[in-house]
Amino acid sequence: MTAIRPTIHAGHKTIIAAIAPDGTPLAVGHYHPAHGTSEIGGIGTLPTARRQGLAAALTTALVNHARDHGVSTVFLAYAEDAVARIYTRLGFRPADSTLLIANQPARS
Numbered sequence: 001m002t003a004i005r006p007t008i009h010a011g012h013k014t015i016i017a018a019i020a021p022d023g024t025p026l027a028v029g030h031y032h033p034a035h036g037t038s039e040i041g042g043i044g045t046l047p048t049a050r051r052q053g054l055a056a057a058l059t060t061a062l063v064n065h066a067r068d069h070g071v072s073t074v075f076l077a078y079a080e081d082a083v084a085r086i087y088t089r090l091g092f093r094p095a096d097s098t099l100l101i102a103n104q105p106a107r108s
Contacts, residue, residue, distance in 0.1 A: 014069075016061050018054045027054035031062050037073040038066050059090055
């Protein structure tokens with residue numbers, strides 16, 4: 001976390017996590033805003049915490065946070081159909097092209 005702290009403080013990355021009562025991170029995700037657009041990524045859940053809706057809750061929280069902070073276009077990339085089904089249930093729809101955000105500060 002120390003290595004990415006400057007990136008977070010500069011507003012180039014937002015991380016949201018679901019934390020167990022004992023402090024264990026159960027699921028995490030992030031987004032990188034740039035000119036009103038952002039990709040949500042890095043959604044991951046510990047195997048022992050899966051099938052509890054944490055990935056969906058984190059994705060929703062990330063979208064809401066991004067929109068509350070000026071992001072008007074939010075997109076996701078996925079490699080598995082099972083992940084696409086989760087995103088579809090959350091209101092996302094497939095697009096024919098992928099946006100690559102360039103000229104952004106270095107991220108870690």
